[in-house]
Amino acid sequence: MFGLGPRHWREIIEVLRLIIPVYDKVNRAISFGKDMEFRLRGIQGRVQAGNLLLDAGSGYGAMSRLALNESGGTAKIIMYDPILEMLANAKNLFRPLSSEVSLSSGVFEYMPFRNDIFDVILCGYSLRDAIRLGPAISEISRVLKLGGRFVIIDLGKPDNPILEAFVSFYLKYILSLVAYLVAGRAGLKFGKLYSTYLKWPRNSELKSLLKEHFSKVEFNTTLLGGAIIVGAYK
Secondary structure, three states, X not given: OXXXXXXXXXXXXXXXXXXXXXXXXXXXXXXXXXXXXXXXXXXXXXXXXXXEEEEEOOOOOHHHHHHHHHOOOOOEEEEEOOOHXXXXXXXXXXXXXXXXXXXXXXXXXXXXXXXXXXXXEEEEOOHHXXXXXXXXXXXXXXXXXXXXXXXXXXXXXXXXXXXXXXXXXXXXXXXXXXXXXXXXXXXXXXXXXXXXXXOOOOHHHHHHHHHOOOOEEEEEEEHHHOEEEEEEEO
């Protein structure tokens, strides 16, 4: 029901590949400088020393860096992303920490990992790019240990229609302008990412999907419901 579908997913991946050099800068601007704060709020208390983590849709590894710090540098992390260029850049950024961080490429729906292996799985602004959201969440649950934590930081789609219209207007019209001011012509490509929001469930629908696989879901919203910070426990 939810998810980009194969054809649209390929289009979004190509856009993401093109905006790699400006992605973090623009993401910070369009979130009113709150993106790292939201990531940290999701990670705090859910990442512990010695944990094995999967950063799913890792990009450059913003979530991984925060998780390593939260664990006192003792967590072992696999950065997992479908875009090889993202992982190549991340490898250079994490070179001094190569013993704690490893790389793997693939999609949410087919993870090359055995059952019940990870203590924590992180999705920072990446889950809405799933090809099929239901199977993606199911696969994440499969590879997460019993008692493990699934952290989601992403756009939110408010259930209130007035708030949803406001958030939608911002993402459709204002986002591209902000991205252009921050990154020039490359920023205009961020407008394509609005289409991922259209295929994203409302906040209550996402919470219901998560409850199908997790025993406890802590679902927090901010920015009028336009941003979500979620911790789901298996």
